[in-house]
Amino acid sequence: xxxxxxxxxxxxxxxxxxxxxxxxxxxxxxxxxxxxxxxxxxxxxxxxxxxxxxxxxxxxxxxxxxxxxxxxxxxxxxxxxxxxxxxxxxxxxxxxxxxxxxxxxxxxxxxxxxxxxxxxxxxxxxxxxxxxxxxxxxxxxxxxxxxxxxxxxxxxxxxxxxxxxxxxxxxxxxxxxxxxxxxxxxxxxxxxxxxxxxxxxxxxxxxxxxxxxxxxxxxxxxxxxxxxxxxxxxxxxxxxxxxxxxxxxxxxxxxxxxxxxxxxxxxxxxxxxxxxxxxxxxxxxxxxxxxxxxxxxxxxxxxxxxxxxxxxxxxxxxxxxxxxxx
Numbered sequence: 355x356x357x358x359x360x361x362x363x364x365x366x367x368x369x370x371x372x373x374x375x376x377x378x379x380x381x382x383x384x385x386x387x388x389x390x391x392x393x394x395x396x397x398x399x400x401x402x403x404x405x406x407x408x409x410x411x412x413x414x415x416x417x418x419x420x421x422x423x424x425x426x427x428x429x430x431x432x433x434x435x436x437x438x439x440x441x442x443x444x445x446x447x448x449x450x451x452x453x454x455x456x457x458x459x460x461x462x463x464x465x466x467x468x469x470x471x472x473x474x475x476x477x478x479x480x481x482x483x484x485x486x487x488x489x490x491x492x493x494x495x496x497x498x499x500x501x502x503x504x505x506x507x508x509x510x511x512x513x514x515x516x517x518x519x520x521x522x523x524x525x526x527x528x529x530x531x532x533x534x535x536x537x538x539x540x541x542x543x544x545x546x547x548x549x550x551x552x553x554x555x556x557x558x559x560x561x562x563x564x565x566x567x568x569x570x571x572x573x574x575x576x577x578x579x580x581x582x583x584x585x586x587x588x589x590x591x592x593x594x595x596x597x598x599x600x601x602x603x604x605x606x607x608x609x610x611x612x613x614x615x616x617x618x619x620x621x622x623x624x625x626x627x628x629x630x631x632x633x634x635x636x637x638x639x640x641x642x643x644x645x646x647x648x649x650x651x652x653x654x655x656x657x658x659x660x661x662x663x664x665x666x667x668x669x670x671x672x673x674x675x676x677x678x679x680x
Contacts, residue, residue, distance in 0.1 A: 396420025437645040482525045482533045484516035490534070490543040490573075492564065493550025494557040495524045499582050499626065500608065501619040504649060504676065507551045518551040527563045534567070545600075555583030558591050565598035576601045585622050592636040602644035604634050606671070608652070609659035634669045645669060651676040 411527040484491050496519060506513055525533075534540060546568045548554040548561055554577060555561070565575045583591045595602065608614035611627040620626025636645040646664050648657065650673050657673060664671035 385419075388646040389491050402472070422459055445531060478517055480520045480522050480525070481517050482530050483537065484513075484518070485543070486514060486516075486536075487661050490537065490540065490546045491550065492530060492546060492548045492554075492561075493518050493520070493525075493552075494530075494548065494554050494560060495550070495552040496520050497524075497556045497578070498551075498553045499586055499621045500580050503617050504607075504651065513551070520551075524557060524560075527567075528559050530560075530564055530627055531567055540568070540571045540573060543573060545576055547576045547578060548599075549576075549578035553580055553582070553586065555586055555591060558583065558594055562594055562598045569598075574600045576603060577632075577670045578603045578605070580618075580620075580626075581621065581633040582622060582626055584633055584636075585625065585629045590636060592633070592640050592642060595637075596640050601640065602637055602642055603672070604630060604637075604644060604669075606630070606648050606660055606664070609656055609663050615658065631663075631667060635667055638667075638669060645672050647672040647674055649674055649676040 372563055493516075507518070511517060511519065546564075548564075552561055561577070568575055569680065575598065577595070577599045579602060608627070611624045614620075614627040615624060618626065622629060634644055634646065646660070646669050648660050648671065650657065652660075661671055
């Protein structure tokens with residue numbers, strides 16, 4: 355009964371002491387739950403913020419990795435580029451060596467055949483004059499605008515015992531005259547030939563001056579040339595030769611430029627062959643006695659083709675034996 359009286363009409367408990375205590379516990383419990391909720395929310399917020407705080411570090415690591423990859427790729431690219439440049443330089447150097455006259459391939463041949471020499475050759479004097487077949491030959495220079503496959507100076511330190519590579523530079527007119535006076539009576543020679551281990555027209559002024567000296571001695575003069583003197587001097591030198599050079603021998607070597615350049619390798623390219631033909635025409639025009647010459651090793655068909663070319667420009671052709679051993 356007592357418990358029945360503590361209930362209201364609706365069966366609810368009156369707001370008494372027990373109710374207040376229960377409400378306090380409810381409020382207390384609500385406050386505790388709210389603290390738990392705040393802690394959970396704070397923890398969740400920290401968890402949400404934690405990835406954001408870690409994200410820059412992850413992005414930095416990824417960026418560093420990408421940068422390292424880019425640097426590695428760039429390094430490979432630079433390496434490949436460097437290799438390509440090196441290969442191109444090697445190819446360019448090989449092409450230049452193919453076109454370059456052979457005088458540079460054996461360092462002027464001063465160390466002898468296959469690069470072997472001795473102290474006697476190193477101490478020898480330069481040879482400006484030498485004798486062969488009753489003629490006196492003048493060695494004015496080692497420069498040449500051609501690099502002919504069949505040239506007698508290829509891989510040779512000497513020519514019939516004459517060391518023609520000039521270690522001390524091209525001689526002056528005075529040095530050649532002094533050497534000539536050392537031969538005594540010059541009239542015993544049939545003629546003086548300007549022909550050595552180079553193209554004499556590089557020294558056209560010295561050659562003309564020496565012609566006057568040898569003419570005074572009663573000697574005839576001859577020029578052996580590749581016919582590129584006008585290209586070398588960038589002017590027509592034929593008037594300089596007139597009355598000085600008694601005979602000009604022009605090495606033809608081939609019937610056309612397509613065959614000439616691969617074996618003679620003129621530094622003037624295809625203009626070298628055209629230049630020598632034009633030089634021969636100018637000699638004939640100026641009444642300077644001249645002829646073409648070829649070596650017999652080029653084959654019968656090519657010899658006949660050279661004969662037809664020589665006839666077309668009215669220049670005589672001389673076919674000479676190829677010198678295999680000197």
